[in-house]
Amino acid sequence: MSQAIATTGTPKDEIVRCDACPVLCRIRPGKAGACDRYANVDGVLTRVDPLVVTERAAQGAGVVPFLSGAEGWDGNVAAPPPATFVTGVGAGTTYPDYKPAPFIVSSVHDGVDMVTVVTEGIFSYCGVKVKIDTDRHLGPEQAAVRVNGEAIGHVTTAEYGSQMLSLGGVHHLTGGSKKEGTVTCDAMLTLCNKGAVTMQIDGGAEVVVQAGKAPIVNGTPEERMRVGCGSATIGIFAKQWLGHADEVIVVDDHITGVLTEHQAGRFLDMPLSGIRVRGRKSTPGRYFQVAEPGLGWGGTNISDPLEIIKSIDPKTAWPGLRLLMVSTTGEHSGWYVLDDQLKPQPAEMPAPIRLVVDRIAENCEPSLCTVMFMAGAGGSLRAGVTENPVRLTLSVKDRLTRVTSGGAPVYVWPGGGITYMVDVTRMPDNSFGYVPTPALVAPIEFTMSREDYALLGGHMDYVIQLEEVLRGERLSRQSWRDDNPWPIARPAGETS
Numbered sequence: 001m002s003q004a005i006a007t008t009g010t011p012k013d014e015i016v017r018c019d020a021c022p023v024l025c026r027i028r029p030g031k032a033g034a035c036d037r038y039a040n041v042d043g044v045l046t047r048v049d050p051l052v053v054t055e056r057a058a059q060g061a062g063v064v065p066f067l068s069g070a071e072g073w074d075g076n077v078a079a080p081p082p083a084t085f086v087t088g089v090g091a092g093t094t095y096p097d098y099k100p101a102p103f104i105v106s107s108v109h110d111g112v113d114m115v116t117v118v119t120e121g122i123f124s125y126c127g128v129k130v131k132i133d134t135d136r137h138l139g140p141e142q143a144a145v146r147v148n149g150e151a152i153g154h155v156t157t158a159e160y161g162s163q164m165l166s167l168g169g170v171h172h173l174t175g176g177s178k179k180e181g182t183v184t185c186d187a188m189l190t191l192c193n194k195g196a197v198t199m200q201i202d203g204g205a206e207v208v209v210q211a212g213k214a215p216i217v218n219g220t221p222e223e224r225m226r227v228g229c230g231s232a233t234i235g236i237f238a239k240q241w242l243g244h245a246d247e248v249i250v251v252d253d254h255i256t257g258v259l260t261e262h263q264a265g266r267f268l269d270m271p272l273s274g275i276r277v278r279g280r281k282s283t284p285g286r287y288f289q290v291a292e293p294g295l296g297w298g299g300t301n302i303s304d305p306l307e308i309i310k311s312i313d314p315k316t317a318w319p320g321l322r323l324l325m326v327s328t329t330g331e332h333s334g335w336y337v338l339d340d341q342l343k344p345q346p347a348e349m350p351a352p353i354r355l356v357v358d359r360i361a362e363n364c365e366p367s368l369c370t371v372m373f374m375a376g377a378g379g380s381l382r383a384g385v386t387e388n389p390v391r392l393t394l395s396v397k398d399r400l401t402r403v404t405s406g407g408a409p410v411y412v413w414p415g416g417g418i419t420y421m422v423d424v425t426r427m428p429d430n431s432f433g434y435v436p437t438p439a440l441v442a443p444i445e446f447t448m449s450r451e452d453y454a455l456l457g458g459h460m461d462y463v464i465q466l467e468e469v470l471r472g473e474r475l476s477r478q479s480w481r482d483d484n485p486w487p488i489a490r491p492a493g494e495t496s
């Protein structure tokens with residue numbers, strides 16, 4: 001059973017020592033330790049939070065269809081019992097690591113004896129990858145991301161329609177000042193527990209990040225993720241503009257698109273407009289660096305789109321030429337008609353053009369923040385699972401052992417170790433804790449067949465039945481999230 005709930009027989013009024021992490025708190029009666037996860041309850045060291053067990057309605061537990069006939073019905077009106085998975089949330093930790101994990105649970109699924117090793121890992125090596133769906137310039141690549149003035153990470157390479165932050169990691173947790181480590185740990189803990197954190201980016205914006213919510217950039221909530229880059233937007237909507245506009249320029253910080261030059265316009269036999277934009281030409285109709293990055297049109301710093309027009313060729317353009325300028329989210333748009341001096345003059349946008357601008361916006365997905373917790377479980381934590389840790393690593397690589405975090409599926413990186421990532425929104429609320437070393441505490445479960453567990457040198461003497469766990473008093477029974485795969489199925493690759 002749990003290694004952390006020990007120290008029985010201690011008089012009720014005596015201090016107990018917590019040995020669940022290297023801090024080794026001495027806890028007075030009725031008080032909690034430094035991490036608030038353990039307390040001295042009547043002289044017994046107690047994990048404060050309940051153990052989270054999740055229950056999924058048994059397969060085939062649906063209602064018997066009316067008038068479907070009695071065949072196949074065994075006369076038992078009771079629904080089959082739910083399938084139960086014990087998560088690491090509230091399980092407790094073990095320290096030093098050679099002790100078996102707090103719960104090593106045996107259960108039978110689909111006729112196969114399975115074992116789930118359940119613990120809360122203490123992760124000194126961990127970080128948070130944040131994806132922020134916005135084109136707005138949050139800050140230059142490599143710029144420090146700060147909370148209360150302390151660097152907790154940096155801006156990393158942008159992805160398609162999203163800005164990326166890399167936060168935490170062992171250097172910020174342990175390699176700087178004590179305050180830097182504490183602030184970093186606190187920010188990661190809040191983010192992983194689905195809370196909001198306000199960050200300042202050197203040379204960039206202030207952004208509020210919360211998993212599953214829209215980012216707030218300099219006080220303004222972001223609404224839409226761009227439909228694509230400027231070139232992609234041209235490609236998607238070119239045909240819908242044909243006959244209604246003579247030129248369309250999609251303003252984008254990365255790739256600005258110019259319809260009549262673009263391959264899409266060439267395919268549609270559109271005559272060139274003679275309008276040239278600033279920046280560096282990549283390929284026909286695709287321009288880089290038309291402006292500086294910023295919080296304006298298409299992630300540039302411009303508020304007047306005509307600023308990016310470099311020249312209008314009088315030999316090619318003509319008075320009355322109809323020009324649409326639009327951003328990649330449809331948030332910004334302008335309609336212009338060239339006058340007799342070939343100068344763009346604002347005009348009322350025709351209905352067919354407005355329809356397509358609105359369609360760009362309609363095709364944008366909501367802007368969200370994604371928080372992925374990333375940690376290394378390939379170190380000493382493995383000793384709580386097996387006496388021969390490398391076998392656990394190999395078993396995970398061979399997909400004989402399934403790794404989950406609070407029941408949520410994880411992505412295990414190829415290569416050495418068990419370095420995994422998990423989307424925190426798929427985990428139970430408040431799954432994470434911390435210890436002041438500083439490090440984050442996260443639930444982790446390893447599930448495999450009992451046979452494989454024995455083969456990898458598991459702590460077989462500590463295996464307990466699921467029913468024994470469920471008789472415990474400090475349980476929080478929660479419903480299984482149906483969008484998470486059920487972890488106690490026979491892992492892919494297992495043949496025996």
Ligand code: SF4
Nearest residue numbers: 018021024025033035
């Ligand atoms: S910080 Fe928490 S886990 Fe570590 S010794 Fe203190 S009470 Fe126990």
